[in-house]
Amino acid sequence: SVGYDEFDYWEGVRTARACRRYDSDGRLRQRIFYWKDGVTPQQDEKYDLEGNMVEKVHYNSDGKMQANVDGWAAMRARYKDRKPTVESFYGEDGKLVARKIYNDSGRLVMRQMVGDRDFDPYEQFDAQPMMGERVLYYDRSGQLKGAVGGYRQD
Known part of the structure; x- marks a missing residue:
């Protein structure tokens, strides 16, 4: 209806x-x-x-x-039990530029930044990773170039 x-x-x-x-x-x-x-x-x-x-x-x-003032034009989010699990952010061209991953409690545990431009991790207001949070950095071709903070899970 x-x-x-x-x-x-x-x-x-x-x-x-x-x-x-x-x-x-x-x-x-x-x-x-x-x-x-x-x-x-x-x-x-x-x-x-x-x-x-x-x-x-x-x-x-x-x-x-x-793109808005945060540098993304579109966002998609998934939830489980009303808590966020993943937020994906896209540029004006529709390509993925960043992703946030949350734990089962809905706390942000990882930020991934990808795309056509170089990201400055200090450009954000909350630049320092929180305890348990891991920030991954990728080059223009999508190859992992480094990580800061968080817990290593190899």
Whole structure:
């Protein structure tokens, strides 16, 4: 069966600013934020049946994927028992640029960074690995070049 949509509008112009899509059981399944034209999405979020955000995509005003201030254009997440297991981040070209891996308790235990550019591990606000966290560094071809912190599991 079909769900329903709720809209918010830009003040004074009556074009859609945001849309929340619900399934037939009233669960939020998608949130879309629009540019001022009210048609082109600026951000699109999708949710699973438990209410976890499983996908988030940022778009420019031409409707093409655009990186946000954190350097990624799209994110996909997987959950187990409402706790994150993996978050994968993609660039404007759709290629994987980073991944976060969580333990069974939902704590971040590993950050992997890959892609077409060199990553500066100190460019992030939380640059130092937390106890038990392991950060892996890859070159442009995807070959592992080093790791910092965490527990070695060979």
